[in-house]
Amino acid sequence: xxxxxxxxxxxATEIAASVERAVGAGELPPGQLLPPMRELxxxxxxxxxxVAAAYRTLRERGVIETAGRRGSRVRPRPASxxxxxxxxxxxxxxxxxxxxxxxxxxxxxxxxxxAAAARRNAERPGxxxxxxxxxxxxxxxxxxxxxxGVPAGPIAVTSGSxxxxxxxxxxHLRPGDAVAVEDPGWGALLDLVPALGLRPVPIGLDDDGxxxxxxxxxxxxxxxxLVVTCRAQNPTGASIGAARAERLRALLAAHPGVxxxxxxxxxxxxxxxxxxxxxxxxxxxxxxSTAKAYGPDLRVAVLTGDAVTVDRVTGRQALGPGWVSRxxxxxxxxxxxxxxxxxxxxxxxxxxxxxALVAALAERGVRAHGRSGxxxxxxxxxxxxxxxxxxxxxxxxAPGARFRMAAPAGVRLTVSGLSPxxxxxxxxxxxxxxxxxxxRSYG
Numbered sequence: 001x002x003x004x005x006x007x008x009x010x011x012a013t014e015i016a017a018s019v020e021r022a023v024g025a026g027e028l029p030p031g032q033l034l035p036p037m038r039e040l041x042x043x044x045x046x047x048x049x050x051v052a053a054a055y056r057t058l059r060e061r062g063v064i065e066t067a068g069r070r071g072s073r074v075r076p077r078p079a080s081x082x083x084x085x086x087x088x089x090x091x092x093x094x095x096x097x098x099x100x101x102x103x104x105x106x107x108x109x110x111x112x113x114x115a116a117a118a119r120r121n122a123e124r125p126g127x128x129x130x131x132x133x134x135x136x137x138x139x140x141x142x143x144x145x146x147x148x149g150v151p152a153g154p155i156a157v158t159s160g161s162x163x164x165x166x167x168x169x170x171x172h173l174r175p176g177d178a179v180a181v182e183d184p185g186w187g188a189l190l191d192l193v194p195a196l197g198l199r200p201v202p203i204g205l206d207d208d209g210x211x212x213x214x215x216x217x218x219x220x221x222x223x224x225x226l227v228v229t230c231r232a233q234n235p236t237g238a239s240i241g242a243a244r245a246e247r248l249r250a251l252l253a254a255h256p257g258v259x260x261x262x263x264x265x266x267x268x269x270x271x272x273x274x275x276x277x278x279x280x281x282x283x284x285x286x287x288x289s290t291a292k293a294y295g296p297d298l299r300v301a302v303l304t305g306d307a308v309t310v311d312r313v314t315g316r317q318a319l320g321p322g323w324v325s326r327x328x329x330x331x332x333x334x335x336x337x338x339x340x341x342x343x344x345x346x347x348x349x350x351x352x353x354x355x356a357l358v359a360a361l362a363e364r365g366v367r368a369h370g371r372s373g374x375x376x377x378x379x380x381x382x383x384x385x386x387x388x389x390x391x392x393x394x395x396x397x398a399p400g401a402r403f404r405m406a407a408p409a410g411v412r413l414t415v416s417g418l419s420p421x422x423x424x425x426x427x428x429x430x431x432x433x434x435x436x437x438x439x440r441s442y443g
Contacts, residue, residue, distance in 0.1 A: 294335055
C-alpha cells in the first residue's frame with residue numbers, strides 16, 4: 001500500500017512524526033492511502049487507540065484527511081505548503097501585477113500618526129494590566145459599525161484580519177468540522193482552514209457575492225461555519241448587494257448554530273455600502289482591517305461579535321500575545337480622526353483603473369470580474385498556458401490556483417500599479433492568453 005516506505009513508532013507521537021516526515025520528504029505523496037488503523041496497529045504491535053491518536057494528530061495538523069470508510073489519505077496539498085508559494089518570479093523587465101498590494105501612492109504617511117501615538121505614550125506609558133483595547137479606538141470603531149448596521153457587540157483588536165479569523169474559528173470549531181468558504185477566495189484563508197484541521201467546503205459566487213443556492217446546499221450538508229467577504233472580495237472584486245444580503249440572511253436564520261465570519265475587506269477603499277449578514281446566527285464576528293487603506297504593515301484589525309465569541313477570542317489572545325500594541329492602536333486613532341484617507345478619492349482611483357481594464361477586455365471579447373477593490377479576475381481556458389503566455393508578453397499575474405478549490409481556471413491582476421497607458425497592452429496580452437493554449441503534437 002505504501003510502496004517502499006514503512007511507518008514506524010511505538011507511541012502516537014512517534015507514529016505521527018514518521019508519517020509527517022515521509023510526507024515532507026515526498027515519500028508519501030498527496031492522495032496516498034494510509035493503512036487502516038487496526039492493520040497498522042497490528043503491524044507495529046501497538047494498541048489501535050495509539051494509531052487512532054496518531055491519525056487524529058495528523059488530521060489536526062492538516063497532514064491527512066479522513067473520509068469515513070474510504071480511509072485516511074495524505075492531503076492533496078499539505079497545509080505546510082502555502083498557496084502563496086504558487087507564484088511566478090518576475091524576471092528583469094517584466095511587470096508584476098500579481099501581488100495584491102495597495103498602491104503606495106494612495107497610502108497615507110504614517111509619521112505624524114506614529115509621532116502622536118508616541119507622545120501619548122510618553123504621557124501615559126503602556127504597561128501590563130491596562131485594557132487591551134484603546135478606549136478611543138473602540139469608541140470610533142463602534143460608531144462606524146453602528147452607522148453601517150452591524151449589530152451591537154464588544155470590540156476586540158487583532159493583528160490583522162487573518163489573525164481574527166483564526167482565533168474565531170479556533171474558539172468554536174473542532175478538527176474535522178466543515179467551513180464554507182468562497183470559491184475562488186482568499187488564498188491565505190484557504191490555507192488556514194485545513195491548517196486548523198478543519199475542512200473547507202467551496203461556495204460559488206458572482207459579482208454580487210456568494211450564491212444562495214450553494215450556501216443553502218452546504219448549510220444543509222452540515223457546515224459549521226461560513227466566511228464571507230462584504231466587498232472588494234479577493235480575488236474577484238465581488239460586493240454583496242442589498243437583495244443578495246437579504247437572501248443570505250434568510251438562509252442563515254434557518255441555521256442559527258452556524259458560526260458566521262464577515263470580512264469587510266474593502267473598508268475605507270470602497271465607496272459601495274456594506275450590507276452586514278450578522279445577527280441571524282447565535283455566534284458571529286465582523287472584521288475590519290486597516291491593511292488596504294492605511295498599509296499592510298500596521299497589522300491592526302478591529303472586530304465585533306456576539307459576547308461569547310469575543311470573550312473567547314480575547315481570552316485566548318490574553319494567554320498568547322496579550323494584546324495588539326496600543327501604540328499602533330493609537331496611531332490608527334490618529335489616522336481615523338485626521339481624515340488621512342479620502343475614501344471617495346481612493347475608491348475612484350482604483351475604480352477607474354479596474355473599470356478601464358474590464359471594459360478593455362470586454363472590447364476584446366473577454367469577460368472579466370472586478371466590481372470593487374483593487375483586483376480583477378479573468379477566467380481563462382488553460383491557467384498554466386495563460387500564465388506562461390502572459391509572462392512572455394511581459395506581465396506576471398497571480399495563478400488562479402492560489403485562490404481556487406472547485407472554481408474554473410482564472411488569473412488575478414492587481415490594478416494598483418497600472419497607469420492609463422498600461423490598460424491597452426495588458427488587455428491585449430490577456431485577450432491573447434485567455435483562450436486555449438497552442439495545440440501540440442508529439443511524435
